[in-house]
Amino acid sequence: MVDLWHVTFEVFRQKDNQKSHFNFFELDINPDEYVLDGIERIWAFTDRTLVFSHACHHSTCGACGMLVNGVEKLTCITSIRDVTRDGGKIRIEPLRNFPIISDLSVDMSSLYSRMEAVGHQPILPIQEEDSKGKVKSEGDLLRLADCIECGLCISACPIALTTSNYIGPAVLAGAQQHGELTPCILELVNSENGAWRCHSAYECTEVCPSNVDPAWRIMELRRKIIANRFSSFFTRK
Amino acid sequence: MDKPHVIVIGAGFTGVAVAYDLAKRGMDVTVLERGPIANGTSGRTHGLLHSGARYAVDDQESAIECIDENTILRKIAAQVIEPNGGLFVGIDDSDMNYRDKFIEGCQECHIPLEEYKPEIALRLEPELTKKIRTAILVPDGTFDPLRLALAFAASAKFHGAKFRLFCEVTGFLFDGLGNVTGVKFSDRTKGKMEELSADIVVSATGSWCGEVAEMAGDPNIPIRPTPGVMVTYDQRLCQRVINRLNEPGDGDIIVPQRQMITVGTTSFEADNLDYIPVTEQQVNLMYHRGCELIPSIANTRERGAFMASRPLVDSGLKGRSLARTFKCFDHKVSQNIDGLVTITGGKATTLRLMAEKTVDLVCQKLSFPAACETIETPLISYRQYFSIPNEVN
Ligand SMILES: Cc1cc2nc3c(=O)[nH]c(=O)nc-3n(C[C@H](O)[C@H](O)[C@H](O)COP(=O)(O)OP(=O)(O)OC[C@H]3O[C@@H](n4cnc5c(N)ncnc54)[C@H](O)[C@@H]3O)c2cc1C
Ligand code: SF4
Ligand code: FES
Numbered sequence: 001m002v003d004l005w006h007v008t009f010e011v012f013r014q015k016d017n018q019k020s021h022f023n024f025f026e027l028d029i030n031p032d033e034y035v036l037d038g039i040e041r042i043w044a045f046t047d048r049t050l051v052f053s054h055a056c057h058h059s060t061c062g063a064c065g066m067l068v069n070g071v072e073k074l075t076c077i078t079s080i081r082d083v084t085r086d087g088g089k090i091r092i093e094p095l096r097n098f099p100i101i102s103d104l105s106v107d108m109s110s111l112y113s114r115m116e117a118v119g120h121q122p123i124l125p126i127q128e129e130d131s132k133g134k135v136k137s138e139g140d141l142l143r144l145a146d147c148i149e150c151g152l153c154i155s156a157c158p159i160a161l162t163t164s165n166y167i168g169p170a171v172l173a174g175a176q177q178h179g180e181l182t183p184c185i186l187e188l189v190n191s192e193n194g195a196w197r198c199h200s201a202y203e204c205t206e207v208c209p210s211n212v213d214p215a216w217r218i219m220e221l222r223r224k225i226i227a228n229r230f231s232s233f234f235t236r237k
Numbered sequence: 238m239d240k241p242h243v244i245v246i247g248a249g250f251t252g253v254a255v256a257y258d259l260a261k262r263g264m265d266v267t268v269l270e271r272g273p274i275a276n277g278t279s280g281r282t283h284g285l286l287h288s289g290a291r292y293a294v295d296d297q298e299s300a301i302e303c304i305d306e307n308t309i310l311r312k313i314a315a316q317v318i319e320p321n322g323g324l325f326v327g328i329d330d331s332d333m334n335y336r337d338k339f340i341e342g343c344q345e346c347h348i349p350l351e352e353y354k355p356e357i358a359l360r361l362e363p364e365l366t367k368k369i370r371t372a373i374l375v376p377d378g379t380f381d382p383l384r385l386a387l388a389f390a391a392s393a394k395f396h397g398a399k400f401r402l403f404c405e406v407t408g409f410l411f412d413g414l415g416n417v418t419g420v421k422f423s424d425r426t427k428g429k430m431e432e433l434s435a436d437i438v439v440s441a442t443g444s445w446c447g448e449v450a451e452m453a454g455d456p457n458i459p460i461r462p463t464p465g466v467m468v469t470y471d472q473r474l475c476q477r478v479i480n481r482l483n484e485p486g487d488g489d490i491i492v493p494q495r496q497m498i499t500v501g502t503t504s505f506e507a508d509n510l511d512y513i514p515v516t517e518q519q520v521n522l523m524y525h526r527g528c529e530l531i532p533s534i535a536n537t538r539e540r541g542a543f544m545a546s547r548p549l550v551d552s553g554l555k556g557r558s559l560a561r562t563f564k565c566f567d568h569k570v571s572q573n574i575d576g577l578v579t580i581t582g583g584k585a586t587t588l589r590l591m592a593e594k595t596v597d598l599v600c601q602k603l604s605f606p607a608a609c610e611t612i613e614t615p616l617i618s619y620r621q622y623f624s625i626p627n628e629v630n
Contacts, residue, residue, distance in 0.1 A: 016427045044511035053273045055280030057543035058469040061383035077541040102426035109623035116620040141321045
């Protein structure tokens with residue numbers, strides 16, 4: 001038998017734009033379960049009205065991002081042992097910089113539509129493997145792209161906090177990954193709310209759970225934009 | 238005839254595919270899902286786009302459904318599929334004894350295959366065990382579970398379907414004769430109860446369909462939820478799906494996805510479906526079984542362990558040998574309750590076909606003549622689920 005831990009989940013609650021508050025739930029739980037398991041237990045056994053987002057439970061869908069003790073985490077792979085102790089607390093809040101649907105669920109439509117606008121491809125040829133330095137040729141095999149559109153980077157970004165117009169790290173990384181800077185994509189990323197807005201805080205790379213390294217990609221993207229300016233300058237006449 | 242209004246309960250693979258098919262045939266559709274999209278079994282799958290080979294010996298009906306639907310999904314849902322194939326790997330004598338049956342089964346089910354010698358297989362997948370004796374390539378694939386569901390949901394919305402997430406159906410509306418005329422539900426985002434009427438209600442609630450049918454007065458759906466565990470490791474140790482060349486068993490599938498692999502699964506029975514804990518024993522079993530095929534799993538960090546419940550249709554047998562094909566129940570026939578249809582069983586891979594059969598039944602019940610058109614047209618981008626407005630009635 002595993003030793004259960006006694007843990008208090010302090011959960012952010014907000015319905016229908018009413019005033020927010022925290023609810024406290026006491027759980028006796030196996031510390032090797034994940035934070036998302038704890039939240040699902042609360043829903044299954046204690047409070048059916050708790051709203052939270054999740055789907056894959058193995059870090060591939062990007063739905064379960066939340067603030068755990070103030071830090072952006074994919075709750076499905078964050079074990080309870082790593083964020084508290086026996087007799088301790090876990091504070092759970094929705095991601096920042098997105099509108100709240102209810103309780104722990106946020107509306108990430110803006111992220112999805114911007115990813116679409118910069119042509120980020122969910123499926124990539126494996127030989128175009130793009131993370132730094134790793135170029136492997138595997139014939140005609142395809143792979144699901146690394147960015148799982150979880151929004152953690154946007155929640156952690158100090159610029160996104162100041163303006164929702166900033167298209168955000170994941171989207172700029174998506175544009176960089178797409179490769180070609182078509183005129184439409186260029187207009188989006190080479191703008192006041194695009195690549196030049198980033199202040200290189202590197203918070204995005206810090207929280208990204210999926211090997212994307214958005215901060216590095218934003219710098220790459222800037223290089224690409226500049227190179228593109230030069231070449232269009234010379235071809236223009 | 239006016240457009241009939243159909244309520245679909247559940248937005249797992251089955252529900253979103255049914256919603257898409259209904260909307261594409263011109264019906265008014267409202268989907269009520271108690272959580273977010275694919276929060277039930279559907280989100281928590283391996284993501285194996287079955288070629289059918291896994292079932293080619295024991296359950297040829299399923300195998301044929303899989304290969305046919307696999308071929309269709311590769312065309313209509315390419316946006317969320319890694320179409321890289323899968324290897325069935327034989328390691329010991331028992332595996333080699335299974336080989337002939339396996340090849341014969343695949344041929345009978347028109348599943349194309351190609352056998353590789355160990356050295357070729359190791360060139361394709363260098364992390365495979367050196368004990369490998371044969372490898373058979375079949376057209377398996379990998380899908381992204383949430384995004385597959387979103388692509389169907391987006392296409393459903395494109396044809397006018399409305400999605401109400403976080404809305405839990407808690408009861409039905411009746412006409413006084415016991416026939417279903419709509420549902421009562423609680424909107425968890427607002428903490429409010431609502432009612433909605435419909436010409437027909439389709440329950441696509443997977444493992445929960447027994448509970449839902451009971452609310453309508455039919456306690457006799459033969460569904461036996463059988464959960465299974467999966468464990469994800471933090472490196473992509475193979476490019477193709479790796480299967481053990483043997484009878485279906487515990488931990489015999491390794492599915493690559495992004496930079497991870499997932500080993501699964503088991504098969505047992507559970508009481509409370511809303512929360513099924515993962516046990517250490519099951520995780521260890523996946524680890525050992527996984528290492529038999531890919532030894533370097535031993536040097537790889539565990540990323541997560543999770544659980545999902547199969548909605549298997551009970552044919553009176555135990556565990557994995559329950560039939561995997563799906564069933565569409567017309568509650569008029571079984572319990573004389575009109576206005577309610579339940580669709581359950583099946584697999585992710587057969588979601589489109591399950592929807593087709595269900596909507597055929599709905600059309601017949603409503604005398605609404607419209608043919609299925611979901612085979613040819615590619616689904617729209619999964620991201621459009623978020624950009625197409627949802628005009629809530
Ligand atoms: C461990 C495991 C691994 C699997 N791996 C694969 C695989 O690799 N490939 C494959 O093809 N298949 C796989 N399957 C099978 C496949 O995942 C399932 O057949 C499929 O997901 C079932 O989908 P569904 O929509 O019927 O059920 P679900 O996804 O469970 O959907 C039912 C929905 O109904 C909702 N609901 C329930 N009650 C209510 C209510 N009262 N009101 C409103 N909504 C309600 C739930 O929230 C849920 O979202 C696997 C299954 C398991 C268990
Ligand atoms: S870049 Fe990383 S943190 Fe940002 S959305 Fe993509 S996966 Fe999430
Ligand atoms: S639930 Fe899918 S990433 Fe956590």
